[in-house]
Amino acid sequence: MLDQMKQTGRWDSLKLQWKSGDPNPPHRFWDSDIAKWLEAACYILTLQPDPSLAAQVDEAVDNIRNAQHEDGYINTYYTVVEPGKRWTNLSWSHELYDAGHLFEAALAHNLYCQSRRLLDPLLKYIRYIDSVFGLREGHKAGYPGHQELELALLKGYEQIGDKSLLVLANYFLEERGQPRPQGHYFDVEAEARGEAPNPGPSPKGAPKYSYHQADRRVRDMESIEGHSVRAMYWLTAVSNLARVTKDESLLEAAERLWDSTTKRKMYVTGGLGGMSEWEGFGPDYVLPNETGYLETCAAIGLVFFAYQMLLIDPRRTEYADILERTLYNAVLVGVSLDGKRFFYENPLATVGKLYERSAWFDCSCCPPNVARLIATLGKYVFTVGADDTIYVHLYISCTAELTISGGKRITIVQQCNEPWNGGAKISINGPDAHRMKFSLRKPLGAEDFKVYSEGINISSLELNGRVETYMTGGILTVDFAYSARAISPHPLVLDNRGCIAFMRGPFVYCAETIDNPQIKDLRAIRIIPGRTPREFVEKREFSEWGLDPIVLKVDAIILEDGVRKEDEVTLIPVCLWANRARSDLRVWLPSLLPDEGLA
Amino acid sequence: MLDQMKQTGRWDSLKLQWKSGDPNPPHRFWDSDIAKWLEAACYILTLQPDPSLAAQVDEAVDNIRNAQHEDGYINTYYTVVEPGKRWTNLSWSHELYDAGHLFEAALAHNLYCQSRRLLDPLLKYIRYIDSVFGLREGHKAGYPGHQELELALLKGYEQIGDKSLLVLANYFLEERGQPRPQGHYFDVEAEARGEAPNPGPSPKGAPKYSYHQADRRVRDMESIEGHSVRAMYWLTAVSNLARVTKDESLLEAAERLWDSTTKRKMYVTGGLGGMSEWEGFGPDYVLPNETGYLETCAAIGLVFFAYQMLLIDPRRTEYADILERTLYNAVLVGVSLDGKRFFYENPLATVGKLYERSAWFDCSCCPPNVARLIATLGKYVFTVGADDTIYVHLYISCTAELTISGGKRITIVQQCNEPWNGGAKISINGPDAHRMKFSLRKPLGAEDFKVYSEGINISSLELNGRVETYMTGGILTVDFAYSARAISPHPLVLDNRGCIAFMRGPFVYCAETIDNPQIKDLRAIRIIPGRTPREFVEKREFSEWGLDPIVLKVDAIILEDGVRKEDEVTLIPVCLWANRARSDLRVWLPSLLPDEGLA
Structure with a gap:
């Protein structure tokens, strides 16, 4: 990913050397690409040291620091491509969006190395933004065209406790879509640019302003x-x-x-x-x-x-x-x-x-976004409630350090059979371990969900899909099974009329051409209603990536070239498709209708 | 339509008074809007005189003539907005597309008033285009980014017999998508502009060049x-x-x-x-x-x-x-x-x-296109074959003058009950009337198609949906009936899986909200299979426009808010929807599936 960032000119764009007339001008959203990469890199470094990655992080931090203006402003595009046009096009420019991602990167950097080398410049930038926007006389009553800064400000408030961040986030969120006598802010700024107001309703129903969720409060x-x-x-x-x-x-x-x-x-x-x-x-x-x-x-x-x-x-x-x-x-x-x-x-x-x-993509938001999500996956496994209850949400093997009341730290080790098979063992260490309350979630598609504490089945405590219990013996055992299940579409979703989908545990399955070479067009599949899917552990080509996914086989009639034949269709989890060859996928599969006859 | 053309600046744009920095610059395709309006106006004037319309036509013709350069070139955009950039962006500029529409307007103008006031300037423009494009040394080996000139050239060739028009059309059609050692023309010209080649494949399958049908011959x-x-x-x-x-x-x-x-x-x-x-x-x-x-x-x-x-x-x-x-x-x-x-x-x-x-639309191709089609509807009713057979294609009441071999003119009068009810009477006048051969088409959805000549039923002559007969008594009577029919979707069109549509004669029907106020969401309709639709002549609000359309009523189960009730759904022809109020339509209607239970 860093290679692509460097080849496309993104990485060096922060050095602000682009001049009018040069090829390959920095785009409005390049700062955010670098910021998301930097954020992901910092979270990865929090988990494991990597001197080479750390050096790249240092370079990116230096570049951002050097790109900062005296007044705190940081934005490559409006520094070199359209200087003097700051804050003239919030609706489409991604300027505050970029600021949000830079601030999220600074928060991650601060967590990773406790340094304020990036955090302080970004807080200066935020203070400058705060001096520009708001309802006070002489301030711009605007808000981001692409939301992102709002969530970054709130994350910052919760991480470092600076209340001015909360106040600014509150302004952006409350002002968005407020009716104002001078007109909608996106029109006011368009008029100031000498342009027509924001385009009107699309015939297909993206009404004015609601593309930006700014049509009302x-x-x-x-x-x-x-x-x-x-x-x-x-x-x-x-x-x-x-x-x-x-x-x-x-x-x-x-x-x-x-x-x-x-x-x-x-x-x-x-x-x-x-x-x-x-x-x-x-x-x-x-x-x-x-x-x-x-x-x-x-x-x-x-x-x-x-x-x-x-x-x-x-x-x-x-x-x-x-x-x-x-x-x-x-x-x-x-x-x-x-x-x-x-x-x-x-x-x-x-x-x-x-x-x-x-x-990579020209507009390459997704790759670094995936990276930062994966690097912070840990936070979705457990959360700590106000009363120090430990909520277990996902059964992913991990060791977690959680902070409870009074700043105390506890360590939880979770060993799971996930994702193909259910079951987990959760153990806890720490002086207060035996007093902790756990709330264990029954996962999606789990069957026979059982929780054992000191060998005793306490599953009868289940309420609304959770079992709550005190940890008494230092170990809780969770047991559950998965099996394939058929999903019917919502009756108003006519796109899936007469179709069926399959899931197993959290995974949605699909037919992929490469697994069904006997079918020319996946649209020819007609699932025979009422037959039970069969489960197989198949190594197939996935073992290259260390995976032994459970594959489903379902009975179907294939209607192709005027011929009907009964056949077995192989299904794999959607997330695995398109890894082995150019292929087609289909999640919702037609089920055989009466006028198509039964097998 | 002329009002919109004037209000938006299109009409006057041909006066070439726009200057850099002025608001509202002419668009690349404005010439074509004027040309299509002019073409429609000329065809309308061919059918009936209208002095006010004729004056507008004269003004438009003057404007086009005055906009012509010494060398023959006519294009508002490249004259005032981007002068000097002629022929640098065939793939996206609509420059040759505009030329095609101007030429079609000139052909219509020549038909309407036999004048060459517009035809001659356009032929000069075409000769200039011919001098620019082609495979000869020093010529541009390009072709239109938006096809249109090709069909105009061929129409011109057939109307005025100028073979150079055929040769130029042949060049554009044969060169399109030809592999060339110097690369694809759209890339060659992009490179000459200092831009990147045409964008690559869209992830959803509009591969490179095929958006323009220029990926191969x-x-x-x-x-x-x-x-x-x-x-x-x-x-x-x-x-x-x-x-x-x-x-x-x-x-x-x-x-x-x-x-x-x-x-x-x-x-x-x-x-x-x-x-x-x-x-x-x-x-x-x-x-x-x-x-x-x-x-x-x-x-x-x-x-x-x-x-x-x-x-x-x-x-x-x-x-x-x-x-x-x-x-x-x-x-x-x-x-x-x-x-x-x-x-x-x-x-x-x-x-x-x-x-x-x-x-009106910013890109307003459709309104004048509808106008010119309606103004030339007559040509689709009858065509004359090489052997002077008169082919009757559409049963629309009209009086037609047709030219047969030797330049002889015959007049045909067709009186029809169409479109709601079948049947037509066709009479012919002229010295050779009794020797003419007619080929009468059985129209879409016609039942009991019968042709009578001198009172004798000759329908047994039907072959592949046509009855061919010599006109002996001066009158042919055609009789047929329409009734509602249910259409099943193609099995591979999964978008219409488990759905049904209704037609009657040539009309496709739809449910519109305004006719079914008892149903909140048209997606809740489940047509009961096997029930016969009932037909009603309903004036409804359509009588305002002199229409008494035949409306269908079909039995359905309505699945709404968890309640099932049997109800009657009203259907109208698709072409009539959205005339009475803001409403929704739905053509393909779900039919009741077994797992939804029968009534």
Whole structure:
């Protein structure tokens, strides 16, 4: 990834040597690419030392420090490409978005090495931003065109306790979509640039301003609309603010938009964005398979949002359920098994073997975003509640150090059979270990969920998908099994009419051409209703990457070239597709209808 | 339409008074908007005099004449906005496309008033274009980025007999997609502009060059790809050239791409373009309902293409069948009943009542295109074969003057009950009337198709959907009936899985919200299989426009808010939707599946 960053000119762009007329001008969003790489690198260094990576981090930090103006401003594009145009185009320029990612990188750098070499310059930049924006006389009443700074400010507030960060985040979140007598801020600034106001409604329903989630105040919003990545970053900040301020109406808005997102606009994989025309949400239940967008970054944003909701109410299992579903499907499918190639879009069906992952993109938000998510995966496994309850959300093998009341540190070791088979053993060390309360989540698709404490089955304590118990013997054993299950589509999702999908545990499965060479077009598959899928551990070509995934075989009629034949269709987890060859995938498979006859 | 043309600055742009720095610069395609309006106006004037319209035509002709350069060149954009940049960006500039539309306008103007006031300047422009392009040393080996000039040149060749027009059209059509050692022309010119080559493959399958149908030679093309309007204009020219030159392999290519278009990539309405991302074709059988593009101009292009194919083989009824289907559905839906508002995109299902027709568009190709099609509708009713057979394709009431061998003129009067009820009476006048051979097409969805000559039923002469007979008594009577029929989707079109559509005669029907107020969301409809639709003549609100359409009522289960109830769903022809209120439509309706239970 660093290679691509260097080859494309991103890495050196912060040295501010580009001159008007030179080829390859820095883009508006390049700072964010470097920042996300830097953030990921710092989190990786927190987990394990790597002197060569650390040297690259130092260089990036130096470049950012040297790019800072006297007044605190940092932005490559507006320094070398359009100097003098600062803050003239919030709606489309990504200027505050870049600032947000730089601040997130500074927070990660501070965590990794306790140094303030990057944090202090970024806090200076934030103070400068605070001096520019707001409702006071002489300030710009604007807010980010691509949300991101908001969540970074709140993360900063929670990490370093600086209340001015909370105040600025609150301003951006409260002002967004506020009706103002002088007109919508995005029109006011467009007029100041001598341009026409923001374009009007698209005929297909991305109404004015709602592409940016800026058509009304969040408290007045009933449905999530517009660009999916913007929406998810924003709702992450909204729910974070609601938790921090305990504002009831903001919390209600967050819950309402959570429901809108996950109950009416989400694909079975956790993917978001049915409308490729604006990389975002369509009307409720419009989830086309071949033409959907399902941007990898939108799925990452949904993980962030789910995490904030889970911190608000860790007992409500739907938050961790969606987080787990999205992580194992919509996020993981975005990266190849060798970690080097990426999907930007992730439709649930393809035709013509046209898709393959790329090492890089012109607009390359997804690769470093995947990197920083994977590098911080640990935080989604356990969370600590206000009463020091340890919430176990994901069964991923790890050793975790958690901080509880009074700054005490405890160590938890979790050993799991995941992801192909259920079960985990959780042990805890520390002086207060025996007094800790655990809340153990029944994972997605788990069967026979049992929890044993000192050998005693305490599963009868299960309430709403969680078992809560005190740790008495230092070890808790969790047992559960997975088996393949068939999923029916929501009746209003006509894109999946008469179709069926398969899951096993958290994984959504798909047919991939390479595993079904006898079928020319995957659309010819008709699953025979009522037959049980068979499970096999198949090494196939996946053993190259150390994987022995469980593969499903289902009975189907193949209707091809006017011939009907019964055959077995092989299914693999969606996240594994497109690793072995150019191929097609299909998640929702037609089931045999009565007028097609039974086998 | 003229009002919008004037308000937006288009009309006066040809006066070339725009100066750098002025607001509202002329767009690259404005010349074509004026030209299409002018072409439509001339055809309308051919049918009926209108002094006020004629004066506007004169003004437009003067403006075009005055805009012409010494060397013959005419293009507003490259005269005032980017002078000196002529012919530097064929792939994206619409420069030759504008030229084609100007030439088509000149041909219409010449037909209307026999004057050469516009034709001569345009022929001078074409000669100048001929001096610029070609394979000779010092010429540019380019071709249009948006096809249109090709079909205009061939139309000109057939109208005025100037063979140089045929030669130039032949060059553009043969050179397109030819592999050349110096590289693809669109890359060569991009490099000359100092830009990167044409962008590479889209991840969703609009591969390099095929957006422009320029990835290979037409003779090597198996499947139609890319932008639908470009594709249809181009295939119109390809099939026209094949007919004129009688080139067998070109004819085969035209037939192959006709099959690709109409058998694997066309919606039930005749609409084209499943992929809104590039306003064009997706893979075979990928025809999403809500997110499809179905541009009005693409449907108009399909009418042009079908007409050329029909001229090649007037006995093959599929050409007129597709022409009729497209005209009555995909074209007519593009214009409101008052003729003043237009749809650019025509998806077959909408959600959220977001669609309404607009009086104009920034890129306003569709409104004047509809106008010129309607103004020339007459030519699709009858065609004259090489042996003077009169082919009757459409049963639309009209009086037609046709030219047969030896320049003789005959007059045909056709009186029809169309479009709601079948049947027609065709009479003929002229000295040779009794010797004329007629070939009468059985229209789409016609039942009990009977032809009577001198009172005698000669329907047993029907062969492949046509009855051929000599006109002996001066009058032929055609009788047929329509009734509603249910259409099943192609098994590979999974977008319509488990759904059904209804047609009656040439009309495709849809449910519109306004006629079904008891159903909150049209997706809740489940048609009960096997029940016969009932037909009603309903005035409803359509009588305002002098229409008494036949409306269908079908039995369905409505699954809404967890309640199942049997109800009657009202269907209207698709072309009538969105005239009475903001509403939703749905063409493909789910039929009740066994697991949803029967009524």
